[in-house]
Amino acid sequence: MISRRKLVLGLAGAAGVAALSRARCPGPPRDPAARRALKLPIAPSGWPFPGARVVAPAAVFPSDFGVRRIYLDPGHGAPGNAGNVSCFCVEEQDFTLSAAHALAERLNATGRFEARVGRTADRPVRYQERAEDAARWRAEAFVSLHSDVRGRIETWSPAPGRTCPFNLAAPGFAVLWSDEGEPALCARRLALARAFARRMAEAGLMPYRGASYRGLYEPDSAQAGVFVDRHPPGQRIFVLRRPTMPSVLIETHHALDAREAARWTEPATLDAFAAATAAALADTVGRGNAVAETLGGGDAPASRPPT
């Protein structure tokens, strides 16, 4: 929880901005003005502050795991759909493409996965096309990467002449899934979603509590950070219900939170997330319904509202 207390971050804020200057993602501020101390509400400790450690969870691969095909969907980059604009004025479609390549490199380096990135920056790609591509390629999991926007939007100026949206009240990751469709596939989606959230938390990332999700997503009864799509029928997320293999959508962080956006440009965060992803996939891919049943997959999500 974010405390109401206001403190000057000082070195912590400067360290975060310095990390941005090493970023691969486009648009980080490099000017001295962006390095000034920021008056920010501060959490007691831990993610997403610069001193909070992230670690790489250890994957446990079954002996017959082999090499598994994983489809990485860089969210947005679809016709007329660039996604959100971050607190550093980076378009979501650019962040997700960069994050997907970083993840693919790391997964492929394990020798356990063949990861395919579902689009390039050359042209917009419809989500239907991505789902068809994943099926043709016989992917065993479909992982859609995004960043989220939550809460009341304020503005700040991370660089001279640049005004970007800003909000520090709702950090954290969320893993979304759909219970729409064939029950066995739904159970495998839920198992994958829970494994992702469990392993991301183990990596030191913070699950979002879901306060702004009321009416849109419902929290899981068993795993913090997991939410099932509750948009009205016809408005539900395509990549959660359409792929023929288990699919999840990872809201990696809150795009308007300067602390999280900075940390998601750091190699240490990308390393930890890739290790969490490998561990989650090792926990679930190829294990079929056995894992889903072990995890209680297919249960109706809790009906209680988010807390």
Ligand SMILES: [Zn+2]
């Ligand atoms: Zn998105």
